[in-house]
Amino acid sequence: MADIELTDELVKLEQQAWTEIQAGALTIPTAAAVQAAITAHATDSGQPRYEVEKALKKLVRHPAAEEPAAG
Numbered sequence: 001m002a003d004i005e006l007t008d009e010l011v012k013l014e015q016q017a018w019t020e021i022q023a024g025a026l027t028i029p030t031a032a033a034v035q036a037a038i039t040a041h042a043t044d045s046g047q048p049r050y051e052v053e054k055a056l057k058k059l060v061r062h063p064a065a066e067e068p069a070a071g
Contacts, residue, residue, distance in 0.1 A: 004047055004055035013037050014060045 017034045020026040038056065042049035 004051050005045065006052070006056055006059065007041060010037050010041055010052075010056060011060065014056050018060050 013030075013034045017026060017030050020030055038053050039049055041047070042052045045052075
């Protein structure tokens, strides 16, 4: 499978949503904006929507998993 490419705008939207989630204050407009942006990006790039969302959440919520293991 090819690497999923994400835009800076998409990452910023997910970071905002993740911040709101952690504060217990996620709003419907924020959640809807992220979902709409994921769908638009997947459609425009020809990448599977599920894979875009999975890669985005992994990047924002688990950034250490993106770094190569030392050793």
